[in-house]
Amino acid sequence: MNKRLLIIEDDTVLQKALSSYLTAESFEVMCALDGEEGVKMAISEKPDLILLDIVLPKKDGYQVLQEVKANEESKHIPIVLLTNLGSIADVEKALEMGATTYLVKADYKLEEVTAKIKEILNIK
């Protein structure tokens, strides 16, 4: 069965590019455009992995991370942060809160993002 991914990203261009690429790589992709919707979908849909932006409307990435990790239904889901904030302080904060890893959007190719996802989900 195809692995299910949830992308929480408000930049529609990035979100569409990422979801098209991942769909072509045989993932089942769901998208949320803000933090609030993201938390709801994470809990109701229980995806295999969440790709999470930090700067988001309604609830920011840190808040989403905290709520998803605090919920019994969703706390096991690995979360990969997609960010343009390259500073170590931001990243450390997210990792301490339970994120699996982070990717700086402008520095990673879609191919590399996909490779990271496959590595976390143990897909060969």
Added chain:
Amino acid sequence: MKFQKIKQRIFDEFNLVKQADELGIKVWQTPSFLFIAMGVVIIAAMGGVYIVSANYNSPEILALSELAVTGLLFTIGSLIIKTVEEIAKANKMKTEFVSVASHQLKTPIAEINWEIELLQSKFSEGLDAKQSEIINEIIRSSEKMGRLVNDLLDVARIDQGQLALNKEKIDICALVKEAVEAQQVIAKAFNVELRESYPIRPVEIIIDRRRILVAFDNLVSNAIKYIDGHGVVEIFLEEKDGMVQVCVRDSGVGIPRSEQAKIAQKFFRSNNSIKNKTDGTGLGLYIAKNIVEQSGGSFWFKSEEGVGSEFYFTLPTVQTKKA
């Protein structure tokens, strides 16, 4: 030689128009002008007080004149402080602006890169050779823009003292070999031969891999760019006294002696014979120097116009850290 240097320095210190131009303020606001003004006022005041004390035998008048002089000195002093504060504030704002603007630019760059990658890898069916060539040109331009934005962001972080180093243990020889390999295409395009020499054993160091790669790449690409016609770039790695020394030597146009002191300054580009044939922002060496120094190493160079340049940097090896 030394005397000339001192003379040049004094001349620079009191070149008010140049100073005002560099700091973006009016001539009368430059610290040097205010300093000279203060000196003149002190001398005039001393003379004034002397005249007053010689002509009027009155302690009240003397006290009043001294009070007036003190007031004047305080006014000029506070003007100097205010100017310096304003310069510092403007500098901070500029750095913050660069930082914010670069962050904002990173999003559209990511968008362009991802869209093109998607097009090339998943939706390339039906694209002919010409179309693919155009897409490759767009990719190169976008990569160039990405590098520029990263450079600006690095400079802003260096100026704010926030350049974070993500350190890991690596073999510097392997890193340099990989970087040289990546530069081969450009070297060939410029008719430049790259020669390398390494220690026999691997040399382990603890550094930020990506950033040291940026520093080294900046040196090698400069060496290649500043060779006029055919030439050779030699890369030497040596391990000595707990440090690894990397040297990038070129047979290029060299740096004029009068410009050597400014070479690692921000936005400085040497006014040599092929300046206009090469593109650059004048940020590469500034970034390289700061990355190396923040990693615990040193950075220096030797250069002779018409002969070539040698750029060196050192980094502490793992053994040093243990000792």
